[in-house]
Amino acid sequence: MNLTQLLLILRARKKIVLGVLLAVVLVTTVVSLLLPKTYKANSTVLLNYKGVDPLTGMTMPGNLMPGYMATQIDIIGSKNVALRVIDRMQLANSPAVIEQFNEATGGQGTVRDWLAGLLLRKLDVTPSRESSVVEIGFSGSDPQFVAAVANAFAEEYMHATVQLKVDPMRRASNYFDQQTKVLRDNLEKAQSRLSKYQQEHGIVSVDNRLDVESNRLNDLSAQLVAAQAQLMEATSRQRMAQGGSDASPDVNANPLIQNLRIGLGNAEAKLAEVGQRLGRNHPQYQSAQAEVAKLRRDLNEQLSLTSRSVGANATVLAQREAQIRAALAEQKAKVLELNRTRDEMGVLMKDVESAQRAFDVTAQRGSQTRIEGQAEQSDVAILNPAVVPSEPDGPKVFRNLLLSVFLGIMLGFGAALVIELLDRRVRSESDLSDSLGIPMLGTVDWKNSARRRTGVLGSLMPRRPRLT
Incomplete structure (x- = not known):
């Protein structure tokens, strides 16, 4: 099937294409209007990357910054931070949430893990391309709730970075304390051997x-x-x-x-x-x-x-x-x-x-x-806290209409092609030649007022041939 045949088929089945298009657009419009409104709150944080190793104290090279940014994004979207947000807002203690959890899971698992999965599905973390700013967005039906959750994610992420930095420092501090005790004992033993040797030999200088x-x-x-x-x-x-x-x-x-x-x-x-x-x-x-x-x-x-x-x-x-x-x-x-x-x-x-x-x-x-290890200073600073959104973020009716038009056209084209394959008709000279397997000698143009002979068998061809 070439492009000409495809265009002829679409022109012949244009009613089906238009019908499918109108149906898709109508359904999309109705669904978009019936969907509940969703709100999105965004909180931006600034990452002040120092790149100092907690154990050796060496400064890491600056070319590790892309990996650092990806790591911080993974930390923001981690279950650990989500659980911190749940504990901070005491969401697991709400009777309504517990009831929804029982209905959704049948009581299997924990409320905190179930809520963490729900929050992470509605969380959107977007890093900046040319800076160290990260945007934390959260979507929901309640504007005040989404703003509170976005700010809670920013706060708990900042606390999580402090803990992730302090915990290795404390473990390293315990390691250094143990090594210091061992080295102090070694020093005392070495000094004792030296003093004993001086006393045995009567050496002053x-x-x-x-x-x-x-x-x-x-x-x-x-x-x-x-x-x-x-x-x-x-x-x-x-x-x-x-x-x-x-x-x-x-x-x-x-x-x-x-x-x-x-x-x-x-x-x-x-x-x-x-x-x-x-x-x-x-x-x-x-x-x-x-x-x-x-x-x-x-x-x-x-x-x-x-x-x-x-x-x-x-x-x-x-x-x-x-x-x-x-x-x-x-x-x-x-x-x-x-x-x-x-x-x-x-x-x-x-x-x-x-x-x-x-x-x-x-x-x-x-x-x-x-x-x-005792410093509670974070490399993360909240640049812009989330505010209660005044306008809904979704559903986006205009965007949905544009997508429905594109989808309707594609579905209409597909329906026209499927129907054409089920009921194949002659749309052009090449269709007739391909179907009969014989060369075509001429055609008759029924639209002209005066008939014009175009071949020996042109006058004998029916006006609307159809293959059965």
Whole structure:
């Protein structure tokens, strides 16, 4: 079926199309006039989106705003908010409502759930396209009731957002409180281990003790170097004193030995002089010889004493060097022990610092979360509360008439096509050709006053052919 055939069918069945159209329009008009009037009240709320995570305190990116708006719309239309509205307005306590509930459900379920479903079916939540404003609309037959319900939805939605924000904060606060107790115990244990370690090792300040002991070790090292140098010098002098008195500077530098050598030289010179003048048995010669022998004995004795004193000095220096060496080794062991103690104590101090840092961060975050959990501030503000509507919102007669005209035309077209299919008639040349399956040679136009032959079989065709 082409467009021409369709137009011919509609023109032939125009009475049916017009009849169906008039019937639909008439029924729609009557129904629209008989329907009870409905009123709609709108309350607008403003969403002040901050996007702060209640547990971590991090600011969420702004590209999550569309999802946030969709979430808030779902919250407004949730059963939780509807139940809050019912409790706020005490609708479940009305005897009339309870009677309607029993008639509708036969007593199955609860009145609150049944009322929540009714309210949500009449609720209309419309977000703004370019702003954070959301419109909450409610429809009903009572203008004062719809305004009250719209405002109640706005108020309870605001309270619900506060609760949804505060509840995670409170749970997070409880979590932080538990963690704070655990971290406080860990800090106390770490401090106790550090104090016990200091008491066991008698440590007041590791750094000061280490500086003192290190300085003492350096002093002993310097003293050992000086003592070794003195011991080497004393040992060298001892060997020289023992090897030969004339080569020893200590022996030569002794003033008593020098005086004795001078006296011995004078005595020997006197003995030589006396020996030239007198004989060996002369008393003067013997006296001079005895004086020379005495001075020689005194000189040898002083040389021996000086050599022994040089050896004793070397022995003392050797003992002093050994003592300094032992003290240096002991001091080195003490410094190494202090280094080990400092390392162990440093580990304990790091444990204390880590525990203190974790405790401070957790306590600070817990305090902030606790304060935020106690805040009853909402991110939602009522921009325009709903007012009692003065004019009904429905039924919309004009809109219904326009829809009925469109629907009537479509139904009329459909009825015409159905009737045409049930009673198919020839409306054009193509219908005849398609029905008989033979080519058409000509047509006769009965509307002209003078007949005009259009083909060989044109005059033999009936005026109104009909297929049976």
